[in-house]
Amino acid sequence: MSFDPVKFDPAQALALAHATFEIEAAAVLGLKNRVGPEFARAVQLALNCKGRVVVMGMGKSGHIGRKIAATLASTGTPSMFVHPAEASHGDLGMITAADVLFAISNSGEVQELTSILPAVKRQGVPLLAMSGALQSTLARHADIVLDSSVEKEACPLNLAPTASTTAQLALGDALAVALLDARGFKEEDFARSHPGGALGRKLLTHVSDVMRSGDAVPAVGRRTGFTELMREMSNKGLGAAAVVDDERRVLGIFTDGDLRRLIEKGVDLRASTAEEVMHPGPRTLRSDALAVDAVILMEQYRITSVLVVDDQGVLCGALNSNDLLRAKVI
Template sequence: MLTAPKIPSMPFDPDQALRLAQETIDIEAAAVLGLKKRIGPAFARAVDTILAVRGRVVVMGIGKSGHIARKTAATLASTGTPAMFVHPAEASHGDLGMIKPVDLVLAISNSGEVDEVTSLLPVIKRLGAPLIAMTGNPQSTLGRHADIVLDSGVDKEACPLNLAPTASTTAQLALGDALAVALLDARGFRSEDFARSHPGGSLGRKLLTHLSDVMRTGELVPRVTTTTPFMDLMREMSRTGFGAAAVVDGGDRLKGIFTDGDLRRLIERGADLRSLSAGEVMHANPLTIRDDVLAVEAAELMDQRGITRLLVVDAEGRLCGAINSNDLMRAKVI
């Protein structure tokens, strides 16, 4: 029966672990800072070339560089640059058909000599797709065949054996992010554009959800006229559970609002409630919000004014909806 070989172990030294952790951070920070002096004309040409591409940026890499390539492709795609990851080994077995002459290839390899990547270079050249290399060895096979070389070289890995890709992959990651940031700026990419590619996230909900998408409408909006008796006003408020009622004229134009707080104040004053009408107890000219704004704007207005509900009007000033903080929370806007 075969048994797994035992891995030699040493007594755990917490001080040594802390020292190595701090050294790792120092080495990787130095690797990233070292990129700054190598960001020059080649980087600018790479950005300009990608901007001119009519297709997609096809990012390639294998091993640890492959993980960085996947992340780089995802970051580019979410910031306005169409991109995808193609595994070099799979490309040799059919996936190369994903790459078209209108695309651009960004190949990431620290050594620049990985067989799975270098074997594809003649085919990429025949396709006519521009090739950008991100490598720690500009004189490598990959570097020599590339149209543009981005030098991601590091002095040493953080690994004590100087073997495991650590500082080199950190540098690749930073350089990929630098490309994405430069490209999104050049494209005039805005927060609204980012939200459109992230509709399921909190930012997407805040920037894409309009008030009209989440507000109460129709029978869910409590409303009475100025002549409505006070007791009928109370019934309307209870019916909807909104905690307030809009007071409108015959054309549904907003005249005022009556809230739970107004009711408490009337009771404290000892007013004869049964003798009053909605027009006599309402708060005139209430704060409103337009129906064509983002839902997050309603949340911000409520927060600024210290209130929990708003009446919504259209461009002509007619009552068309109502919203409260609970509605916004259910919609995950706040």
């Protein structure tokens, strides 16, 4: 097949794009009127599953099935994709009676799927089907059928799976959303299955993971002279220093901002002690707090450094906005 660039019609391409959006949007909205009690039964079936939801599909339905399996697995429903052609050559052994088979086929007559149905039924595996043909072989063998039928494909030839795969994807997403809600799935649960993502970092990273500790924490006693206080701040590079008592309980904090404000007021700092220039009762966090709590605290009070204390108020760490940036929490 050859392509003549001279005959390409940009207006026709744009018109087809608009038509595709309209047809696929109508296909998704059409599901709303067909989703009923059988959808709730499908959710209940997956909730009761002691094993995994095993998704199968051939061709474009297989690609959609892989995405659905991934969405289910990442939202609290153990799931995996098994290729039906490979299933008939040994991979069927991956499916147990504790699982639920979720088979996807628009026609419901895909030979690779229908040929393994007897073996699946003999194992007593519940069969959930998604099909656009409710009288098909797949639908007749299924315990529950989700209707994913569409009036027409977006393809001008009405051949390439387009609207039908969009409907399958939307129906699979609806199933995953209903399941995560029924399971009480929270942001923290999502983060645990996405530790490498931004949400995972925000919800799984604790203050103890990013804070400075030991000698890296700038701290001075209450009677420390101003010169020594500034030396401690400069050496540790936090932009602040904690002022502590003899048991290292936090009394106050002195920051770069405090220094600028005192200079603007014309205060003679040379004879001052740390206790005289510190800001008493500073905002603090526990080491087991989430790092995102430090972000919230800094934004709320417009500060750039936070001291970390234990339950007795003893200094055990410190962090600033740069530490949080390096950890990619912000």
